[in-house]
Amino acid sequence: MSLENLVYLSSEQALADLAMFTQGMKEKYNFTKNKWVAFGGSYPGSLAAWYRLKYPHLVYAAVSTSAPLQAQLNFKEYLGVVRDSINRTNPECLSQIYEGVQSMEKLLKRRTGWWMLQKEFKICGEFRGDNSKDVANFFETMAGNFMDIVQYNEDNRAFEGSQTSNISIKTLCDIMTKNDEEITPMQKYAQVNDLMLETFGKKCSEIKYSKMVKEMQEISWDSSAASGERQWTYQTCNEFGFFQTTDLENQPFGKEFGIEFSIRLCQDIFGQKYDKKFLQSKIDWTNVNYGGKDIKVSRVIFINGSIDPWHALGLTNKNDTEGDNQVIFIEDTAHCANMYPESPNDLPQLKQARIDILKFLTEKLI
Numbered sequence: 001m002s003l004e005n006l007v008y009l010s011s012e013q014a015l016a017d018l019a020m021f022t023q024g025m026k027e028k029y030n031f032t033k034n035k036w037v038a039f040g041g042s043y044p045g046s047l048a049a050w051y052r053l054k055y056p057h058l059v060y061a062a063v064s065t066s067a068p069l070q071a072q073l074n075f076k077e078y079l080g081v082v083r084d085s086i087n088r089t090n091p092e093c094l095s096q097i098y099e100g101v102q103s104m105e106k107l108l109k110r111r112t113g114w115w116m117l118q119k120e121f122k123i124c125g126e127f128r129g130d131n132s133k134d135v136a137n138f139f140e141t142m143a144g145n146f147m148d149i150v151q152y153n154e155d156n157r158a159f160e161g162s163q164t165s166n167i168s169i170k171t172l173c174d175i176m177t178k179n180d181e182e183i184t185p186m187q188k189y190a191q192v193n194d195l196m197l198e199t200f201g202k203k204c205s206e207i208k209y210s211k212m213v214k215e216m217q218e219i220s221w222d223s224s225a226a227s228g229e230r231q232w233t234y235q236t237c238n239e240f241g242f243f244q245t246t247d248l249e250n251q252p253f254g255k256e257f258g259i260e261f262s263i264r265l266c267q268d269i270f271g272q273k274y275d276k277k278f279l280q281s282k283i284d285w286t287n288v289n290y291g292g293k294d295i296k297v298s299r300v301i302f303i304n305g306s307i308d309p310w311h312a313l314g315l316t317n318k319n320d321t322e323g324d325n326q327v328i329f330i331e332d333t334a335h336c337a338n339m340y341p342e343s344p345n346d347l348p349q350l351k352q353a354r355i356d357i358l359k360f361l362t363e364k365l366i
Contacts, residue, residue: 009231010238018047018051019058023058036058039062039063040062041066042335045336048064049297049302052297052298056298060364064302065302065338067302068310069292069295071241071242072240073283075241075242075245076259077248078147078309079244079248079253082251083252086169086173086252090169092176093172093173097252098252099185100186101142103186105255120187121205124205131209134209137212139256139257141205143246143254143257145196153334154333156337156340156343157340169307216229233266237266243263244309245258245259245261245262263279293320301328302326303327304328304329304330305329305334308337310335326360333347337350338353
């Protein structure tokens with residue numbers, strides 16, 4: 001996973017590989033009249049739409065679910081959707097998070113506060129409030145407890161072995177709003193972290209920035225980052241941005257991990273050339289190459305969920321596109337909800353979305 005090899009890791013290369021696969025299968029099995037459909041969710045959802053855009057002679061239609069089509073350096077809107085999704089579940093939960101994070105930020109100002117944060121949030125090793133990188137990583141990790149759960153809220157993921165499939169926004173908000181005057185909002189916020197530590201079998205919260213960077217610099221396939229973290233970070237630093245920050249006003253997770261934190265991470269992992277100007281130039285090219293939200297394509301159905309933060313970078317209204325494309329925006333569902341197996345707990349609008357997707361494909365293919 002060296003930089004020399006990672007240069008081949010790009011969306012354009014992925015699309016070219018798909019093209020070669022399609023052409024190879026057509027020749028091998030004499031698929032001369034078959035109509036090909038691209039399916040994908042999340043980043044593969046973007047690839048599905050882009051495949052139809054770039055290779056329309058090979059793929060007849062596409063189903064693009066939860067696809068971030070607009071590359072963006074500072075994806076501050078992510079936490080805006082997280083905020084709104086939590087507020088929709090329980091407004092008091094949002095207030096408790098805000099108060100808890102405010103208390104954490106106040107404790108950064110004195111050494112005794114550092115110790116209190118280290119103890120309350122079970123931080124691995126010594127925590128220093130004057131280490132801005134560790135502080136940013138700490139606040140991002142704690143916010144991440146909510147970000148991850150909101151993104152996949154009540155998706156039917158148990159079949160794939162998800163460890164958090166039984167944890168929802170309501171689960172976390174029940175902790176944040178329980179009626180116990182002896183427990184502060186910050187302590188409730190820490191109890192959410194306790195739940196996540198227990199869920200993943202961890203004894204402490206690893207927030208050391210230097211350790212994270214060292215792991216992400218590993219190029220061996222035997223390293224922990226080889227599971228995909230180094231590869232995806234490389235793509236975000238070279239093509240997409242998508243950096244989730246606290247730069248949005250009126251969100252409850254503080255101000256400690258702004259865009260400069262993400263830019264510095266790219267530089268510390270991949271080299272100093274990855275400054276803001278370099279990243280922005282790469283992101284600009286991605287949008288020029290594919291069109292961003294103004295993608296000019298046909299026979300694509302775009303599906304997003306209102307709870308999923310990634311919908312902010314996708315198409316959510318029929319007016320966002322043109323021609324014979326279709327847009328489905330599913331209220332109260334999360335990331336790629338329509339792609340998971342059916343469940344008795346599925347909302348009526350999710351069931352209807354699956355019917356509409358099948359209808360779209362049937363009309364296009366028959």
